[in-house]
Amino acid sequence: xxxxxxxxxxxxxxxxxxxxxxxxxxxxxxxxxxxxxxxxxxxxxxxxxxxxxxxxxxxxxxxxxxxxxxxxxxxxxxxxxxxxxxxxxxxxxxxxxxxxxxxxxxxxxxxxxxxxxxxxxxxxxxxxxxxxxxxxxxxxxxxxxxxxxxxxxxxxxxxxxxxxxxxxxxxxxxxxxxxxxxxxxxxxxxxxxxxxxxxxxxxxxxxxxxxxxxxxxxxxxxxxxxxxxxxxxxxxxxxxxxxxxxxxxxxxxxxxxxxxxxxxxxxxxxxxxxxxxxxxxxxxxxxxxxxxxxxxxxxxxxxxx
Amino acid sequence: xxxxxxxxxxxxxxxxxxxxxxxxxxxxxxxxxxxxxxxxxxxxxxxxxxxxxxxxxxxxxxxxxxxxxxxxxxxxxxxxxxxxxxxxxxxxxxxxxxxxxxxxxxxxxxxxxxxxxxxxxxxxxxxxxxxxxxxxxxxxxxxxxxxxxxxxxxxxxxxxxxxxxxxxxxxxxxxxxxxxxxxxxxxxxxxxxxxxxxxxxxxxxxxxxxxxxxxxxxxxxxxxxxxxxxxxxxxxxxxxxxxxxxxxxxxxxxxxxxxxxxxxxxxxxxxxxxxxxxxxxxxxxxxxxxxxxxxxxxxxxxxxxxxxxxxxxxxxxxxxxxxxxxxxxxxxxxxxxxxxxxxxxxxxxxxxxxxxxxxxxxxxxxxxxxxxxxxxxxxx
Numbered sequence: 264x265x266x267x268x269x270x271x272x273x274x275x276x277x278x279x280x281x282x283x284x285x286x287x288x289x290x291x292x293x294x295x296x297x298x299x300x301x302x303x304x305x306x307x308x309x310x311x312x313x314x315x316x317x318x319x320x321x322x323x324x325x326x327x328x329x330x331x332x333x334x335x336x337x338x339x340x341x342x343x344x345x346x347x348x349x350x351x352x353x354x355x356x357x358x359x360x361x362x363x364x365x366x367x368x369x370x371x372x373x374x375x376x377x378x379x380x381x382x383x384x385x386x387x388x389x390x391x392x393x394x395x396x397x398x399x400x401x402x403x404x405x406x407x408x409x410x411x412x413x414x415x416x417x418x419x420x421x422x423x424x425x426x427x428x429x430x431x432x433x434x435x436x437x438x439x440x441x442x443x444x445x446x447x448x449x450x451x452x453x454x455x456x457x458x459x460x461x462x463x464x465x466x467x468x469x470x471x472x473x474x475x476x477x478x479x480x481x482x483x484x485x486x487x488x489x490x491x492x493x494x495x496x497x498x499x500x501x502x503x504x505x506x507x508x509x510x511x512x513x514x515x516x517x518x519x520x521x522x523x524x525x526x527x528x529x530x531x532x533x534x535x536x537x538x539x540x541x542x543x544x545x546x547x548x549x550x551x552x553x554x555x556x557x558x559x560x561x562x563x564x565x566x567x568x
Numbered sequence: 569x570x571x572x573x574x575x576x577x578x579x580x581x582x583x584x585x586x587x588x589x590x591x592x593x594x595x596x597x598x599x600x601x602x603x604x605x606x607x608x609x610x611x612x613x614x615x616x617x618x619x620x621x622x623x624x625x626x627x628x629x630x631x632x633x634x635x636x637x638x639x640x641x642x643x644x645x646x647x648x649x650x651x652x653x654x655x656x657x658x659x660x661x662x663x664x665x666x667x668x669x670x671x672x673x674x675x676x677x678x679x680x681x682x683x684x685x686x687x688x689x690x691x692x693x694x695x696x697x698x699x700x701x702x703x704x705x706x707x708x709x710x711x712x713x714x715x716x717x718x719x720x721x722x723x724x725x726x727x728x729x730x731x732x733x734x735x736x737x738x739x740x741x742x743x744x745x746x747x748x749x750x751x752x753x754x755x756x757x758x759x760x761x762x763x764x765x766x767x768x769x770x771x772x773x774x775x776x777x778x779x780x781x782x783x784x785x786x787x788x789x790x791x792x793x794x795x796x797x798x799x800x801x802x803x804x805x806x807x808x809x810x811x812x813x814x815x816x817x818x819x820x821x822x823x824x825x826x827x828x829x830x831x832x833x834x835x836x837x838x839x840x841x842x843x844x845x846x847x848x849x850x851x852x853x854x855x856x857x858x859x860x861x862x863x864x865x866x867x868x869x870x871x872x873x874x875x876x877x878x879x880x881x882x883x884x885x886x887x888x889x890x891x892x893x894x895x896x897x898x899x900x901x902x903x904x905x906x907x908x909x910x911x912x913x914x915x916x917x918x919x920x921x922x923x924x925x926x927x928x929x930x931x932x933x934x935x936x937x938x939x940x941x942x943x944x945x946x947x948x
Contacts, residue, residue: 345785365591404581
């Protein structure tokens with residue numbers, strides 16, 4: 264059973280095509296990642312899925328609701344955490360939870376119990392009477408997640424939930440997402456962090472409004488990488504870079520002291536490249552074929568289009 | 569794509585749940601209580617602004633520097649000058665010895681009014697003949713000049729009549745009588761009218777509250793909840809209406825007890841009509857703020873579209889100009905100026921103020937309805 268079915272969804276703003284004919288499905292209970300740089304159309308897609316923005320054309324069914332025709336029917340069943348932290352800083356943790364709970368029709372004992380549950384889930388019980396403005400960044404994100412969970416949504420939509428959060432809190436946050444997915448909640452999450460994308464069950468790569476690839480991270484790496492990736496380690500990477508850039512490769516990128524190069528049939532060119540680098544005096548330490556990272560796939564895909 | 573079905577949904581946008589409305593109202597009250605600037609803007613600042621504006625726009629509070637050139641130097645001329653010297657609004661700068669001195673003093677800005685008493689003034693009075701004095705005003709400030717010269721003409725005339733009563737002769741005598749504001753105290757007509765201006769402040773606060781929610785991003789979050797446009801708009805308006813009434817009570821208290829403006833109409837009528845005025849301003853400003861994305865644009869819009877035009881066009885300073893009549897009539901303030909003056913000075917009943925009251929009620933109804941219908945529940 265699918266939680267989200269999107270077919271040929273397109274959104275134009277005037278002449279600008281924000282989302283260009285995208286199609287994908289999200290299965291119930293999976294963590295589905297939407298990976299793309301800023302401005303690639305992630306937020307626009309989310310707004311269409313939530314019924315906040317009417318699409319120019321195409322279909323979208325979310326939890327079996329046609330959100331193009333009945334946008335108001337989806338609100339009760341989805342939890343949404345928007346990109347901007349949108350809780351009220353001048354209200355306490357509890358007051359924020361109570362307010363959002365009431366907007367979903369929760370009240371009295373049921374609301375109080377649910378509030379305790381989500382606070383326990385994120386471990387924020389001790390700070391329930393603090394002003395939200397006084398919380399540290401990581402806690403704010405977790406509180407926003409807790410708020411989106413109050414009404415037990417079947418689908419959780421998170422728009423860059425960990426932007427600007429430190430690595431430890433990011434890991435914490437993802438631990439929570441796995442827990443929720445384990446309970447059967449479908450999670451639709453956008454990110455531009457590659458390491459987070461690797462943690463999704465399935466993934467869609469989006470760039471300039473166009474879907475580049477959809478599938479499990481490992482599958483995408485196998486099916487959407489033209490050629491191989493070779494890691495080049497040398498004593499003087501600054502000398503090596505111009506040599507490699509002149510060597511007719513699909514991609515040359517510097518990661519710290521290491522250089523990743525990509526292109527078709529690279530395993531047959533290793534000796535030739537080594538010779539070129541030695542001739543330039545780059546001091547080659549190693550040249551080895553490595554499995555591509557999502558980032559390699561992403562760069563390869565965006566540069567070929 | 570079946571677009572018509574999507575559009576039909578609009579008809580139920582006015583539907584709402586009392587519980588969700590209650591949640592928004594409670595939240596909004598908390599925002600106002602916790603934000604000192606906002607709290608101040610809605611509750612206290614109308615009264616403070618009324619004091620400031622009343623002194624700024626009142627022409628009878630400043631003491632006018634005054635000099636005289638007495639060419640008669642009789643007992644009678646001295647009596648007239650003594651009478652003028654007791655006036656609270658004049659500040660005697662002194663006596664001058666020539667016309668040129670008078671002119672120089674006015675040129676230099678040391679005086680703004682001058683009085684010349686001609687030779688033979690005392691003798692004419694004693695003989696029962698009509699006599700003249702000359703008043704000189706500084707036309708660079710025409711309103712003050714006109715008001716003060718009219719007032720002095722009256723005072724001198726009165727003194728003349730008092731003199732005649734003591735020394736009877738048959739004068740030709742025009743007796744002017746001004747109704748409702750016998751001393752032509754501009755503060756008495758200005759202060760009630762200025763209530764219309766200072767009660768725009770709660771509207772300014774609601775414009776800030778609406779756009780703050782957009783800046784914060786919570787508007788988008790709310791849009792994804794079951795909250796409906798009617799609940800959102802009314803949930804915002806009601807708390808500002810309540811606090812706006814508190815602010816109005818403060819401003820009315822200042823009018824009554826500080827400026828001692830008499831309230832001749834019914835206090836209940838005043839309360840009811842203030843409620844309608846607040847609804848109209850809050851509604852119209854809410855409608856406009858719906859199209860603004862940030863607090864700073866909303867603030868500018870309220871200043872340029874409401875506050876400034878209301879000060880100059882709504883008939884507070886000068887009667888409504890036929891050329892700007894349409895603009896003036898479209899401002900809620902214009903109608904409340906009529907209401908406030910009618911209630912305070914003339915003691916009119918609400919029946920007599922039916923037209924402005926009806927217009928305010930329609931403005932409130934239409935603007936709130938359209939605010940709800942045009943609220944971009946769908947973001948982007």
